Amino acid sequence: MKDLELIHQAKEAMKHAYVPYSQFRVGAAVLTKDGKVYTGCNIECASFGGTNCAERTALFKAISEGNRSFEAIAVVSDNEGYTFPCGICRQVIVEFGKDTRIIVSTKEGKIETFTAAELLPHSFSSIDLEK
Template sequence: MTEIELIKLALEAREMAYTPYSRHKVGAALLTTDGKVFKGCNIENAGYTPTNCAERTAIFKAVSEGYKTFESIAVVGGMDKLKALPFCAPCGVCRQVLREFVAPDTFKVYLAEVDDVTDLNNLTEDKVRIKTMTLSELLPLGFGPENLEI
């Protein structure tokens, strides 16, 4: 799967976001090592603390269906009525949840700046700028499962 295809799936997931309070919609598309994609969107709650991010929604969906090895994730986000989206990176909690399941030095995180989200069917590479990072770059010196081994 190409980066742009994964970003398009993240944009589709963003459309499902439930954000009545912040109006900041985020979509994520998580690619497993065997090519399956799990999409997630952020889901807000009036109590704020129970709110769940798009990245964690995708991860939890995948893990709940038995998938625990991942290759990459695309993340897109921005305010509800924006025609163009800026780069949107995972929050610290999502970075930590990813750290539980991925090889931080090789897992790719694709952040996308998108010129026009009004017509996803005509999303082309010239309308998207992609920033590719590893999880290690986003979460340096991250705490992971190996830190709890005896």
């Protein structure tokens, strides 16, 4: 699947965002290594700690369906610039692959691609838990 198609699916997912407090809509689309796509949007809650990001929504949908090998994740928003995964989302992405490509796009269609390791260098992982 091409990056532009994954971005398109993330934009479609963004339409479902529930953001009554921030009005900041985000969409994400995760591509598994076997070619499946899972989408997600951000979902806010009046108790802000209960809010879930679009990236984790998409990842958790994939993981709950038994997929744990990811090739890429596209992240989009209504923002003029690029919207990157937050720290918690970066940690979850790294959990399932430091080589996962993270594709970000502006409203105008400019695209940048990074690996999870590039966005979260020196990450904490399962290796750190080994004795």
